[in-house]
Amino acid sequence: MTTLPVVIPPQVLRPVVYRALTKKYGLAIKLDGLQELAKYIGSSYGAQWKDEINPFLDTFAAQWRNDTCRGIFVDGVHVRQVLAELLEEVIVQSRSQDGILENHQDLPVEDVWQCINTIQQRRVPYNHWKKQFDSPANTSPPALKQDMFSTRYYITRDRSLRNAASLGAPFEFTEIKNFMGKDSQNFVVLGLLIMNNKGKWALEDPSGSIEIDISQCVPTPLSYYMPGCIVIAEGIYFTVGQTFHVTSMTHPPGEKRVDSQLALGNLDLVRATHLDKQRLIVLHEKEIELDENEIILLGGESMFLDQQNVHDALRKLFAKLEELPPYAIICFGSFFSKPVIPTSSNAIPSTTLYRKGFESLAVILEEFPELVSSTKFVFVPGNNDPWKSMSTLGMDGVLPMAPLPSLVTHKLERVLKQDIVWATNPCRIMYYSQEIFLVRDDLQQRLKVHDVSFPAIASSKDPHSGEEEGQYIDQLVKNPDQLPRELEQARKLVKTVLDQGHISPFVESIRPVDWEQDHTLMLFPAPTTLILCDTTAPKLNLTYNGCKAINPGSLIVNRKLKYSRYFPSTRNCIEEEVLF
Incomplete structure (x- = not known):
């Protein structure tokens, strides 16, 4: 049964903790300690926390009293320490039970390798009042279109506020509806950047929209700003x-995967289940042990199976991989x-x-039995x-894209048997403790155009803006600290997509999206690895906010077949x- 996390206000938990810890064990709970307990109990036990809390608090108190140096005052630091000790005990116990996890072959198949297409992902609605996800529910398509923006907005808003709070500078965004009548006042707004029906730039949030003037705006560099981004x-x-004169603009700050999962109460949005922390740790250990496992990435745009040179190149590659x-x-x-x-x-x-192109690929693969079987x-x-x-x-169509039809897959399926997946675009691969997001899209070109x-x-970049000629020539000289252009473009692309938390942050006129599957395009929490095959972007191999980003690029360049080898254990x- 799926356990969805809940947010428990500390004041609701205080009477229960007082009876269990103070009256029974003589421990005095502090506010920060109570907040840590509320966060852990809400994420671990969900809506049924009242039925499970007393046995847990007894176990917690026993573990607390094992170390007499802790005293009687239960503070936040020591609460985290005790919870970590309890987690370690559970892991040790799980390892000793029948050796069930001693061999990765004994793990369920879905824990080792599972490709999840977009049609398999359940939609989990976001409740912005509770700042948490609710139980999956059926929603009509018209309501889904309305929810597309509001869900993105509230997730991004709460993520940004968490980031500000972690930096010790909490603040609130002003809703657009509250601008009315407040002349010459400064505001900070979170909104969707769009072009209104007058052809003017505007910002929109769930409360309304407002026209903006960006003539004096200085945006944060190393990001793309396009219609549809928040x-x-x-x-x-x-x-x-009635115009909002913008002086500065930036993307919402990104968030590491582990921080997002903690805020969500360790909820797995891909499979709509609760993450088992103990099992994740064991899976991660098994993943590290299998350091010889590698994933070969064959780029797009030139893997044309109707061309003989592609067949020759693939045969050469498969011969190398057969060893x-x-x-x-x-x-x-x-x-x-x-x-x-x-x-x-x-x-x-x-x-x-x-x-016939896929049938020819099947004939080539039959020459390499070790590759086919492994x-x-x-x-x-x-x-x-x-x-x-x-x-x-x-041309670019609606995202996501359906798998290849069964018309072309029969012969290849007979050769590869069960070890073949006809994926959607995009899709996700769950490999032990990792989530790998796969997408084929020429995103860089679209970002540049818009x-x-x-x-x-x-x-400021105009060479004829009145500057002296010598000053302009100095600007052309490369700064020793300046990044190579390709690396700068790669970082700009990855930062934009991950900060937006969506693989296609555009308005529908630029890149239409299926309303019922928009949740499958979300990059929240950020995946462990983002494999973006974009032939218009430079090759990627970088990490941003803990997310590994890779772009294998084009497959064939001149007479060379170029591919990438990804090792999940070391990333x-x-x-x-x-x-060839």
Whole structure:
């Protein structure tokens, strides 16, 4: 049964703790200690905490009294220490029970490797009043469209407020509806950046929208600003013209995965279950032990199975991998050089050519029995793949994208048997304690095209703005501390996506999204690893806020097949190539 976390106010828990710890064991609870207990009990026992709390407090008190140096005052520091000791005891006990976790082969299959498509992810609604997720429920499609923005907004708002509180500078955002009548006052707003029906920039939150003036705005660098992103803006509101004059703008601060999970009460949003801390620790230990496991990433846009040079390159690669087969191979589309569309001519239908491409891949794989028997294969579709290409003609369509149709999969399934996954785009892989997010999308190009041009920044970069010629030439000289351009672009891309907490932070006119599956595009909590196959972006291999970001790029460049080797145990990624 799924245990959803709840938020227990300390004042509600105080009478129960007083009876159990003070009257029974003579311990005096402090406010910070009570807050730590409330946080732990709410996340561990959920709505049924009243039925479970007395045995837990007895165990807690016994563990507290094991160390006489702690005294009788229960404070926050020592509460965390006791909870850590209790957790360690549970782990030791779990290891000694029948040796059930001594061999990773005894673990359930879903703990070792599980590919979760978007259609398998349940939607867990977010309650912004309680600042927690509720039980999964069925919601009508019109309501889902309305919830798309509000869910993103409230999750981002609460995440930003947690970040401010952790820095010791708590504050509140001003709702747009509260601007009315407050002339010449300074405000900090969290809102959705959009273009209104007058063609003017505006900010929108659940309470309303307001036109903004960005002529004097200086945004935080190393981020993209585009219609559909949620931003924090500071400025002055003037009742004349009812315009908010923005002086500075930035993205909401990112949050590490472990901090998000702690705030959610260790709720697994992908599988809509409660995370078992003890089991996660054991899975992580097993994951580290299997340091020889590797995942091969084959980039997109040039893995065209209708071209002979791709077959030659793959045969060369598979021959190399046959000596020491990897744990998995992830292939990103498109798998056809042209969009698969219906034809009315006498030429061979593109669907037939598409199917033959996969049949040729099956013939190649039959030459490598060790690879076939030991390796899992995952295929993530691209824009040219059916059936989405029938309507989009190879252009960007609605996210997420459905798996490849069964029309083309029969022969390859016979060769690979059970070790094949026809994934959606995007999808998630649960590997022991890790969550790996896979997506094939040319995101960088879209971000660049729709990036907002701020007049204050543009004028400062204008070489004809009245500066002396010598000063401008000095600006062209590279600063020794300046990052390489490709690395700077890579960081900008990753920071924008992870700070937004969404893989497609655009308005629907730029990148439409299926209302019923928008929750599957969320990057909250941040995944352990983000594998973004983007052929318009430089290759990625960096870490931001604890999230490993990788871009394998294009598969074939000239006569070289380029691929990436990802080692989950160490989270290292190595780029290699094969000449053919």
